[in-house]
Amino acid sequence: MLDERKRQVLRAIIDSYIETAEPVGSRTIARRHDLGVSSATIRNEMADLEETGYLQQPHVSAGRVPSDKGYRFYVDTLMEPHSFSPLEYLRVQQEILGAQLSLERSIHEAARLLALLTQSISLVVAPGMDQLVFKHLQLVALEDTSILVTMVLHPGIVKNRLIRTEQEYSAEQITDLSTALNQKLKGVTYRDLGPTIFSEIIGDYGEIGQVLVELLLQGLSGEKGEQVYASGAVNILNQPEFKDVERARALLEALEQKEHLLSVLNRASRSSGVQVVIGHENLHDVMHDCSLVTATYYVGNDVVGTLGVIGPTRMDYARVMAAVGLVSNSLSTLLTEQK
């Protein structure tokens, strides 16, 4: 569709624009890239590329700027993939693996690293409870009528909750209940738990049984839904496209709405691998001059979460895609290996 020279010109323009954020003129290309033709020729090519929609002109006497279509073509077929040096690769692996104290902290760390690597806003959606597997449930009677409920899920999630009861229970009662629940629940995916599975167990544990069932059904903490962790929001203030505070504010405010975020991220990454959503491909208005790069991460072969990066459409796609891939791989490795 595009001949070789048009591709070269388009790539040169996008590379240059990504680097400088300034509209690119024909002379610049002729000088900096050795295409063996004069600026006039490039000018003709640029006119063609504009006509076919790959480039835009902010105004008639300015250089050219890539359109969404141009970026799309760049991402799909034009750009040179970036790969991190073994050193960087190792460092990310280690920093994520090093935080293997809890899933929550691993995820925090992943978000932090992703923001650092890309100098953009990073987002990580933590696995929803539904996708986790029951490993252990422990009830401990503390003093008087308070009971500590601890639930361990795979991978790496430990949830706690202190509850108070009206009645007092003996240590034996508590231990019995604990053991009974444990045997029933071990190895069950949270998704498969329902009121029925509990009713078999509770039997005559009365008040505390009731309370427990409710707590377990709502995931102990009441935060059953997927949590989103963001990092590096300040980074976008470094981008020239956000030198206008209003735009920065609009985007950041939109990102504070968790539901928005989730829908954006989840829609983006149905398929596997690193996905890119460019500018107007995005459904939300505020994101029309932003791009989103996402990937899913795994436990074994099961997708458990999504992570991604938001930045201006003029982002370093090669680098960002590599970073997203790297972090999602590292996270998957960590979660899969840790039993």
Next chain:
Amino acid sequence: MLDERKRQVLRAIIDSYIETAEPVGSRTIARRHDLGVSSATIRNEMADLEETGYLQQPHVSAGRVPSDKGYRFYVDTLMEPHSFSPLEYLRVQQEILGAQLSLERSIHEAARLLALLTQSISLVVAPGMDQLVFKHLQLVALEDTSILVTMVLHPGIVKNRLIRTEQEYSAEQITDLSTALNQKLKGVTYRDLGPTIFSEIIGDYGEIGQVLVELLLQGLSGEKGEQVYASGAVNILNQPEFKDVERARALLEALEQKEHLLSVLNRASRSSGVQVVIGHENLHDVMHDCSLVTATYYVGNDVVGTLGVIGPTRMDYARVMAAVGLVSNSLSTLLTEQK
């Protein structure tokens, strides 16, 4: 020092400036506040107030703007304290009390509310481990060689850690150790724990004993230091003083350095009650056109943490101080009542 009329003029100017963010002229004061004198008289008063340092003039034909000294006087003696309506009061109490699942979430909620009430950046320093009291320690052997360590501290902190051991231990061994540690540690403030207290207990538990001691000494999670939670960073982008991205970026970047933050907050609130640090009273350069309103919060009579709000010096001090007071009270109440 300042006669009644000068006070009235100063208060009127600061009130007006806080509201509009525009330099205030003599005519505006004469018209809007019924001081019973003409603009010319007010003009004279304003000249005096400038000479004594309470006001400043951005340029000769502009109105007046409060100086740091002016704000200081306003905060100390001039302003009308704000008090929230019983309804708002109740709502905050409930929202904070409603989140009594864990200290961490209460603190998150407190930060969120504080940012919401003040439309500024809120900060909450969580209690450092040192200030917490040991309540319970539980070791549970999960499958194979992994052991779940759960530590309950007062108030409301539960920490978990999964550890892996080389050797295998019998359930009895684990339970024994758990019971022994528990008896020794219960009721002890974390600060008072030292290597010695453990050596009495570990005896011949070998490998796992060693690991446990290390873990306990570093607070199980490795995050022994005080954690800072921030909320509402985007709010400052609404303030006209941050219409320039550079300033917003500088402040937000400074706030991302935790140590900075801690030193700022801790220095601010040595004394009790709501404290205000205005503009250049602040030691850090980036904060020279910001003010900081802080208060401490308690468990019983012990200070365990600090919370505060950062905004432009032109902030609604009355409202912000009331909000900081309200939230710190609510948090103290929650932590004190919850045993």
Next chain:
DNA sequence: TGTTAGCACTCCCCTGTGTTGAGTGCTAAA
């Protein structure tokens, strides 16, 4: 003695006007 009306003055801010320069499209020659 304090207050006020009046007035000249200052200086930001807005608007309009050149000027510059980067970049283009078109034409004609190679």
Next chain:
DNA sequence: TTTAGCACTCAACACAGGGGAGTGCTAACA
């Protein structure tokens, strides 16, 4: 098909000239 040359466009910048908000000062007044 490529390229040199040229006229043209238009954002960006600088600069000048009102307009207006606000001041300080002076003189009259209560």
